[in-house]
Amino acid sequence: MRAVTTSEIAKAVKKACIEANLRLAPDVLAALEQQQKLESSPSGREVLRQLLENAQKSAESGIPLCQDTGLAIFFVDLGQDAHIEGGLLEDAINEGVRQGYRDGFLRKSVCSPFSRANSGDNTPAIVHTRLVAGDKIKIAFLAKGGGSENMSRVTMLAPAEGWEGIKKFVLQRVAESGPNPCPPIIVGLGIGGSFESAPLLAKKALLRPLDEPNPDADLAAKEAELLAAINRLGIGPMGLGGDTTCLGVRINLAPCHIASLPLAVNIQCHSARHMEFTL
Numbered sequence: 001m002r003a004v005t006t007s008e009i010a011k012a013v014k015k016a017c018i019e020a021n022l023r024l025a026p027d028v029l030a031a032l033e034q035q036q037k038l039e040s041s042p043s044g045r046e047v048l049r050q051l052l053e054n055a056q057k058s059a060e061s062g063i064p065l066c067q068d069t070g071l072a073i074f075f076v077d078l079g080q081d082a083h084i085e086g087g088l089l090e091d092a093i094n095e096g097v098r099q100g101y102r103d104g105f106l107r108k109s110v111c112s113p114f115s116r117a118n119s120g121d122n123t124p125a126i127v128h129t130r131l132v133a134g135d136k137i138k139i140a141f142l143a144k145g146g147g148s149e150n151m152s153r154v155t156m157l158a159p160a161e162g163w164e165g166i167k168k169f170v171l172q173r174v175a176e177s178g179p180n181p182c183p184p185i186i187v188g189l190g191i192g193g194s195f196e197s198a199p200l201l202a203k204k205a206l207l208r209p210l211d212e213p214n215p216d217a218d219l220a221a222k223e224a225e226l227l228a229a230i231n232r233l234g235i236g237p238m239g240l241g242g243d244t245t246c247l248g249v250r251i252n253l254a255p256c257h258i259a260s261l262p263l264a265v266n267i268q269c270h271s272a273r274h275m276e277f278t279l
Contacts, residue, residue, distance in 0.1 A: 002135035004279050005085045006092035009137070012277050013096025016141040017072060018104035020275040021064045024055045027209040028247070028272045035184065035244040044242025048184075051237070051270055066271045069106040070143035072097045072125040075204055081135035093139075094123045109146065128200060136278050140207050143273040148181035149266075154199050157261040166191065166263055167226060173265045174230050174246070179239020182269040184247045186210070187230065190264040193254035202266035205250035207274055214251065223249040237270075247272075 024032075029052070036048040058065045074093055084092070101108055101122040108122040132138075153173055157165045170189065177185075190201025214220040226249045236242025247270070256262055 001081055001083050002079075003083050003085050004137055006087040006089075006095070008279055009084070009089070009092035009139075010096040010099065012279060013074075013093050013139070013141070014100035014103070016139070016275040016277060017097055017100030017106065017143070020141055020143055020273040021066075021069050021104060021106055022062060023059045024065060024271070025209065025274065027211045028270075029055060031210045031247045032184070032270070035247065039237070039242050039244050041236055041240075041242030043240045044237045044244055047237035047240060047242075048244065064104075064106055065273065066145060066269075067107060068109065068145040068147065069101070069122075070145045070273065071109060071149070072101075072122055073142040073144050073203070074125055074127045075140040075142075075207065076127060076129040077132045077136075077138040078129055079134035079136045080131050081133075082137050084137075089129065090125075090127050093125050093127055097121070097123050097125045128204075138276065138278045140204075140276045141274060142203070142206065144203075145182075145269055145271065148185065148269040151177035151181045152199075152202070152264070152266045154195065154202075154262070154264040156195065157263055159259065159261045161261060163222070165261070167229065169263060170226060170265055171229055171233070174235070174267070175233055177267060178235060181267045182271070183235055183239060184237055184244045184270050186247050186268040186272050187226070187249045188266040188268065189226075189249065189251045190266070191251060191253050191262070192256040193262055194256065194260075195262060197254065198262035198264035199266065201252035201254055202264035205252040206266060206268045206272070207276070208250050210248045216253075219251050219253060223251055 188205035190198035230246040235245040
């Protein structure tokens with residue numbers, strides 16, 4: 001049994017909240033740079049240039065990449081041989097979020113659904129925990145902005161609709177979203193599972209780096225097919241038209257009931273802020 005203290009967890013979470021909101025991951029930066037070279041639209045190229053400049057200025061100045069610093073979402077792989085000392089896991093994560101959003105001068109966006117009263121510290125965080133083998137704690141943090149989250153959807157397709165039905169729904173969702181999720185976007189898809197698990201598959205798919213291909217060759221081909229189709233929509237960077245509507249499509253697959261075909265579409269904006277660490 002290996003001990004990990006709540007103070008260690010809170011400290012690491014605080015750092016992740018601040019760093020992810022100030023520095024785009026290398027894979028996202030590389031994708032934006034590549035698309036700026038390939039983009040045929042002058043306005044599209046200019047928008048991509050500005051996004052890259054914004055990322056540089058954010059890293060240099062310590063000012064967040066976007067004013068919407070998002071809901072704090074965590075995926076935790078908790079080793080069954082790890083023992084958390086000093087309190088509860090979720091309390092430690094929330095304390096890290098509280099400190100990170102305070103000391104990093106990050107906008108607090110958590111409020112009551114009805115009164116809209118702000119919690120004041122961006123808590124509670126959204127925490128998904130899975131028990132795994134080993135004595136380590138792996139934590140993935142995702143800062144999820146409201147503009148892109150609002151464009152996400154889940155549906156229950158008829159099994160007969162198959163891949164063509166999936167493509168149709170995804171393309172319709174992206175087209176209807178237009179400029180609202182601040183393209184170029186990343187599209188996470190959860191296919192299969194159940195009504196409640198498909199959205200988690202989709203959101204977790206957003207954590208896979210853009211330069212990391214799907215290990216399943218068939219799914220990799222489907223991701224490429226959808227990416228090309230989305231970019232043919234012509235929405236372009238920030239919705240001003242062009243070739244670059246989407247930087248990547250990420251699919252997570254799970255078995256499902258014989259009578260259903262769950263599909264979740266979770267859209268991420270160009271400011272794809274995420275960070276992973278292991279304790």
